[in-house]
Amino acid sequence: MGARHGRTLTGLDDVELVGVADAVPAAARALAGELGVPALEPDELLRSRLDAVWLCVPPFAHGELELAVVRAGLPLFVEKPLGAGLAVAEEVAAAVAAAGVPTATGYHWRHLDTVAAAREVCAAHPPRLVSATWLDKVPPPAWWSRADRSGGQVVEQATHVLDLARLLAGEVAEVQAVRAPSSDPGRDVDDATAAVLRFASGAVGTLAAACAQPAKTRAGLELSCAGAAVELTETALTVTTAEGADRREPAVDARLAVDRAFVDLLTGGPRADGLVDYAEALRTHRVAVAVAESARTGAPVRPG
Ligand SMILES: NC(=O)c1ccc[n+]([C@@H]2O[C@H](COP(=O)([O-])OP(=O)(O)OC[C@H]3O[C@@H](n4cnc5c(N)ncnc54)[C@H](O)[C@@H]3O)[C@@H](O)[C@H]2O)c1
Structure with missing residues (x-):
């Protein structure tokens, strides 16, 4: 799903993809190479003057990554589900609410x-x-x-x-x-x-x-x-x-629309229904x- 969102985002005129991170360096390099962006460590990525982060990790890997993005004060797209269980998602929800950062999720x-x-x-x-x-x-x-x-x-x-x-x-x-x-x-x-x-x-x-x-x-x-x-x-x-x-x-490609709608929200573009x-x-x-x-x-x- 990270590859899918990366391809969608690079196809949007008003988006510049800054880099890709993955726990498996070869996976990061392969996608970064395909998209023509650097493969970075997550903390390097967060120091790269970003406007938003798309987090597309498997259910068990949620928690620290979201909290790091929220600490950096950055808007956050998270793939569904929010976690394998409830505790991490409740903790992230509280951090998101306290920070007031815009969020969207993959309920396309x-x-x-x-x-x-x-x-x-x-x-x-x-x-x-x-x-x-x-x-x-x-x-x-x-x-x-x-x-x-x-x-x-x-x-x-x-x-x-x-x-x-x-x-x-x-x-x-x-x-x-x-x-x-x-x-x-x-x-x-x-x-x-x-x-x-x-x-x-x-x-x-x-x-x-x-x-x-x-x-x-x-x-x-x-x-x-x-x-x-x-x-x-x-x-x-x-x-x-x-x-x-x-x-x-x-008549809509929902997998594209979900990314377009979050970018529009962040750039003050037209407001579309559907963002979760x-x-x-x-x-x-x-x-x-x-x-x-x-x-x-x-x-x-x-x-x-
Ligand atoms: N919206 C949808 O319809 C839809 C469809 C498919 C998958 N998904 C969701 O997308 C998420 C990812 O699914 P997938 O099929 O791409 O899984 P995948 O296993 O194919 O890819 C996950 C990637 O995340 C990386 N990763 C794992 N832990 C990490 C960590 N801590 N930090 C950085 N990278 C890490 C893995 O190395 C791997 O490259 C899942 O939550 C899945 O439910 C959503």
């Missing part, structure tokens, strides 16, 4: 024009049932398969659909989850998680996540609303009302961590 789906359209439908037709789904394969990075490093599938992956469930149906008051443990001795991330969600609005929902299949087959949400039905994936939105069904595809700052991302992360905790303990959990 929120930049889809189809998500904005779904939001309008849900404002007019309150969701009563939300079914969120993420059925996928195990991603390649080795850290993903270790629950203490990635946080597990719900925290690392399904967080995108939990974020949209919050956006479209409001805050989640309580979750209760069960799990199908890993069928692979090399992975301690569960094969599947099934959760029931209770929303503060009175709506109910489910999350179904699974990662033992050979390919991604589905990731998205279906919302049954009062007077409408909404089906949303990263590539399509279908809204069904009494007048019939209307299907459309996004650290505090808002933390509210989604709390729900994901609550589902993971409930799956582990079997007890209902109220996200903080």
Whole structure:
């Protein structure tokens, strides 16, 4: 994801990429070479008269890096999830709030024009049932398969659909989850998680996540609303009302839009909807961590 953001940022006319850092020097050199910028140590980078930092490390590596950027008083983009667990994210959120630095996070789906359209439908037709789904394969990075490093599938992956469930149906008051443990001795991330969600609005929902299949087959949400039905994936939105069904595809490249929107925020450019700052991302992360905790303990959990 660091490479992806680096390529996007170098393609923006009003951005100058200053350098790249990585815990693995060869990885930093390879990306820096591709992008035509120096490979630097993180503290060298922070002394390089920056206007902002994009932090794209795996879930287990969060904490000290964010705190160093915040101490330097710099705006910060952080990839989702905010951490493998909750404690680091809560600590960083407090530091971000105290410093007042602008932040953005990698919940890029929120930049889809189809998500904005779904939001309008849900404002007019309150969701009563939300079914969120993420059925996928195990991603390649080795850290993903270790629950203490990635946080597990719900925290690392399904967080995108939990974020949209919050956006479209409001805050989640309580979750209760069960799990199908890993069928692979090399992975301690569960094969599947099934959760029931209770929303503060009175709506109910489910999350179904699974990662033992050979390919991604589905990731998205279906919302049954009062007077409408909404089906949303990263590539399509279908809204069904009494007048019939209307299907459309996004006209926006959300992965580009998320970087463009944060640069615009920092440069005083046009304000786009969709940016998820650290505090808002933390509210989604709390729900994901609550589902993971409930799956582990079997007890209902109220996200903080
Ligand atoms: N927004 C999205 O849709 C999306 C998609 C994929 C991944 N991601 C997120 O992006 C993050 C990175 O995922 P990835 O697939 O790029 O992982 P990756 O393992 O491919 O790359 C992570 C890089 O971070 C480096 N790194 C690890 N610890 C570090 C540290 N302490 N300091 C500096 N560098 C460090 C690693 O050496 C590696 O080069 C994850 O949190 C993942 O969830 C988001």
